[in-house]
Amino acid sequence: MSIQREAWLGQNVEEAIDPGLPICDPHHHFWDREGDRYLLDQLTQDLGGGHNVAQTVFIECHSMYRAKGPEEMRAVGETEFVQGISAQSASGQYGSTEVAAGIISNANLMLGDAVAPVLESHVAASANRFRGIRFSCAWDASPEVTAGRSSTPGMLGDATFRAGFDRLQRMGLSFDALVYHTQLGELADLAGAFPDATIILNHIGRPLGVGPYAGRRDEVFADWQTGISAVATHENVVVKLGGFGNVISGYDWHQRDVPPGSEELADTIRPWLDYCIEHFGPERCMFESNFPVDKASYPYTTAWNAFKRVTSAYSDAEKAAMFQGTAVRAYRL
Template identity: 40%
Template sequence: MNQTASEPVSSGHPEEIVLPDLEIIDAHIHLWDRTGFDYFAPQFLADVADGHRVRSSIYVECNMGYDDGLPEAEQPAAEARYVMDQIALAGDSPHRLAEGILGAGNLLLGRELEPILASQDEASQGRFRGVRYRVAFDEDPEAGYHEPGYFNEDVMHRPELQQATALLGEMDLVLDLWAFHTQLDAVKAFAAKVPDTQIVLDHVGGPLGVGRYATMRQEVFRHWARGIYSLAEAENVSVKISGLGISRMGWQFGGTATSDMLVEAWKPYVRTCIDAFGPERAIFGSNFPVDRQAASYRVLLNAFKKMLIDLSPDELSRIFVENARRTYKLG
């Protein structure tokens, strides 16, 4: 396997592609404009075409395509239709855009969630693979999400959440769960109650680095790592290697980091996840365009490859391709 390939002169960071022959499924993307610039199918496909062999992607809900004229229960299907419109923009691109879709849905509806899941399945034309649910909560006014789409309380103990998650398992659907490092013990206890549902912990379990956590990097790491090793004991949980560029993680790169800078900051977290869950239960995702706050797509993927470059070809294939394909039942 060749180690590098030349980068276009136009790139902001003249880095060469690391492991250019490694195929990738990007298991966590959004197509939206929340970050202050358009990042829809054309922009993502331009990033994909920049050198890495990203063959397929999984779209994750982000409240796009919602229609103010529809009731709340119908909004997830509206987002699925929006994604299908984005896929149509891909034209003859060899990239399988949004090959899987992780939609939305209020899991606190319990088993009443079923028609909402069914409507998304119909709207996504066979691409619906499960739900991403945001339980991330912290009382700190800066670290916690105090905005629409997030709770102002910890809901991990709610029986309705358990009922809805069990329903996902019965329907052969996946639950992607976005929680902070302070909630990892609660995620483990919850996972034990729904052993027949596949859960994917998003964004390495959210080690917070702002607000009261801004001066506690080492303490947070120890707390987070203990939680990650403990959670890995739950056989129905996998971890998504993604999201370390989220502003709440506390690294302020301004979108200009080099891959070596990201490796220095993030490798301890990535390797802890691999050590805890093994290459068999770790799934790569770019979290673009959110993680564009750290670096370009090319540089971000270079960084993750460098963090894992010493693994065997089989282990790399599992993390970057096969685990996503198996978990989300891609073609």
């Protein structure tokens, strides 16, 4: 994150609402890219805004893959990398948050049953924290929408993919599903075919707001509702509430002179969140930061303030589930 971007975010600093509420942030990344670094120091700075973040879960982002060795095994380098950061956090020198208490890495499920050695290597690299994989299946026909790496149309129903998925679930590992809202019906079919698998839907199903979907928010919302309703009927799926700051959502906060405050953010995202909570129930919902991706649009403290504003009328038990309990259970922390 550039100095200029940090200065932009610093124009709208808020104090944390309900700072005592325990939080598990089940979705953030670490990377060290040219001109863009987000490691433990940067996360610790964001965590310092006043919210009570007790644990976090790292989600794969193609970071620190091995430079050598079989192609399918290179992703294990990411688990090794984050396992080291987890140990660094466990020293206590970076605050009380258990950073990367769970690790979700990548493995190519299109290897079919041959993905087993890759999964076993992830487990060996982090026997105490590795919990599952995210293998992006996000695909759209429009060249203006960025497809996930290695994604192809219909992947969720592909027999080879499902053989790999079956191996994953038989090893007791979870699957983070990264799809677009147009693919939610396919995900519902996968969930029905594997009722014993734990599937964690990322970013409320990633409703699109760019390319051919720009300026069609009401239509996208209606299509998304249909998909969410189908997915929610499957008890083995839980949903992450967040991801709105990604520019693919089409809200364009990143282009404004000043980032949005939590009141505006809450008003904007409330219809999406209310619909998810209504259909999944609090016990199958978890709030997420999606940092530093969502940091393109608003600060960390603002994001959690917005989530707390949206849920202000919920019971203490319901808040406890959505802010920590569901994530802790789904990721076996």
